Amino acid sequence: MTRSHRGTVSVVTGTPALLTDHYELTMVQAARQSGTADRRSVFELFPRRLPEGRRYGVVAGVGRALDAIESFRFDAAAIASLEGVVDPDMLDWLASYRFTGDVWGYAEGEAYFPHSPLLMVEGTFAEAVLLETVLLSIYNHDSAIASAASRMTLAAGERPCIEMGSRRTHEEAAVAAARAAYVAGFDATSNLAARQRYGVPSAGTAAHSFTLLHDDEADAFRAQVQTLGVGTTLLVDTYDVGEAVRLAVEVAGTGLGAVRLDSGDLGLVAREVRAQLDELGATQTRIVVTSDLDEHAIAALAAAPVDAYGVGTQLVTGSGHPTCGFVYKLVAREGSDGELVSVAKRSKDKVSVGGRKYALRRRSPAGTAQAEVVGIGDQPADDGNDRNLLVPLVRAGEAVGRATLEEARARHRASLDELPRAVTMMSAGEPVIPTVFER
């Protein structure tokens, strides 16, 4: 596992302005027509519920969202492509667009629950509504990955998890997935762009193709050990596992770093391989398992002699829940008298609560979370037990709430440590704390 020297530099290429729905622009054009475009507005990004059976969710994508807000500009090519979507007057307005409002939100890595107000975006209607699509895209994707990843790292306990799902998701989603998994406790990724852009440590073993390329398995193992050292991880299930393990120790010696198993009954095979490695004197050689793992498969291997988990498909697809279902709703806006008024859609099946929100994690004197408290109006002072959840992220258009990925990882661990112990249960259940609305 190696780490880039470049640290947490974020490399966003191009502007995200066109990663936006057509109607955001036509709505602004119409609001400019009716004189309402500049009404001060508050949008809330929140989940109506957790995915069925999940006990908590994890916020990720905050840093990427801040990048998107700061770089959200319509360049000449973007403007040219919008002819026919909006009128020339609106194109002029877009050409000088930048977000100048304020944003508060949950810190990256924080746990969330139904109706947690994850982002409060305040600005003119026109400025704030244009951010809807890209903010939802980032939060819905990254938080889905982090929420799945968090359960996997809980199930793995002290054993490291390595993200290797890039090939099973969109190539750019893969980079964001590696980042989100790292926030939620993964130790490394296979993805080299996540290493470059975000400083996530990268790691890798070898594929079956590498063994098949060589005239025999011994040639392949020798080539890998010669160039990558005895600390490397040899893939031992291309032909016969027992023979490959014998050969691996013969080639690399008892100092061999690890072997990887990618097929079969992993628990059973891991026991056999552990016994064989020990018998060969390779007692420190680790066993890495991969092959369609999810949090349940990881938990089921807890008693097996496994040292690390490589997780792919189920991680990058959110383990059955590839999106969070977050929505971005107007909850308050300036009225014709200049006062801010709460607004909400009247719909039986899609409930929203109007008004600018605050959010607290209510804790017992011992520090255990008891409820997610959501209220309307100004945030009360932090009393030491109730922990304020909304932190300033953007002030007058400038990002003020950037955190490093290490800080987000620490926030994730602290947030989980504070929750009731049922958080570790992999079975389907209710949210581990209730959401309570206060007035």
Added chain:
Amino acid sequence: MTRSHRGTVSVVTGTPALLTDHYELTMVQAARQSGTADRRSVFELFPRRLPEGRRYGVVAGVGRALDAIESFRFDAAAIASLEGVVDPDMLDWLASYRFTGDVWGYAEGEAYFPHSPLLMVEGTFAEAVLLETVLLSIYNHDSAIASAASRMTLAAGERPCIEMGSRRTHEEAAVAAARAAYVAGFDATSNLAARQRYGVPSAGTAAHSFTLLHDDEADAFRAQVQTLGVGTTLLVDTYDVGEAVRLAVEVAGTGLGAVRLDSGDLGLVAREVRAQLDELGATQTRIVVTSDLDEHAIAALAAAPVDAYGVGTQLVTGSGHPTCGFVYKLVAREGSDGELVSVAKRSKDKVSVGGRKYALRRRSPAGTAQAEVVGIGDQPADDGNDRNLLVPLVRAGEAVGRATLEEARARHRASLDELPRAVTMMSAGEPVIPTVFER
């Protein structure tokens, strides 16, 4: 619905070279060490199965994959980020990397079945293995979306489908999803970047926030009609649907383009709204429905007076199958005697078939597909009944198989028209044609 004048220009920003797994690079370094890196190799990208219950799949992402192959270069920033991953000699090799081999594959829009050899990539091991991750990412994502989209457009029949799922997936995956949905018969997208990059027609209505921004619904409708014309689509379920429909026709007149319903029992409400519109004289005003639609919900609305479907979450998440599970396996490589030999991993649960493949769609004299025929060796001549499926995509590193999106749409329609009629069934079932291996 409007279309960009920019046509199918593809705008790929930056190099995809780091959208790659760590181990691809270390394997090449080790193969260079053992003298096997330049062995001529054939990799095959294929599905082991269809998602459970699906009767066919649809290939998408071919054009994006060709872009990725042609632009796959390690620039100075990429090389700098790889210090510590591979040795300096390997960094030099990467700096001059380009793919100079050949690729054959299924045309974009084509139907596929278990073990269809969707791509055959031939080159040196080193050149061909480096493309593994990004090719799989593109194919696994785009084909998952197209496979779901195809079922949706089949279920919708003559009624148009509009893709509006950008907010529920990664922001760049959203662009690729809009493109893949268009290949599989969607009429338009909400995504403005898909319009800019690929010329997919974009469309949009308005959000609830737009109605809530105004002092009352009438103000909102007037603003929208004044700036976008009476042909616009008014969202009528913010407060009371009946009252909103009355108001919509009052404001826009009987020439109103459409109304959108986004909540409630869509079939029931659509009938009430149709009756009300007709009574008000707005007999040409269309009804657009949205709200967590999938192919089953679309099929269930076949008898309701619905004119268009807006599809979001279920489209961009592949309607339960967000990834295709395609793999990229070495199936043949040069031996020490210079001859190409077939290779395959021996594993009970993950079957591969060695050898360079051809593929035919076997058809009856009447032109109905009967089997997916996969054989090893050179492709037989097209006999008019059996249709060859592998077309040249890349020759000596240069893309030769580019198709426009309109050609891919035509290929999709023709491919489906050729399949047995069971292809239109939305229920779970077996692949509509079997896959047959020939020697």
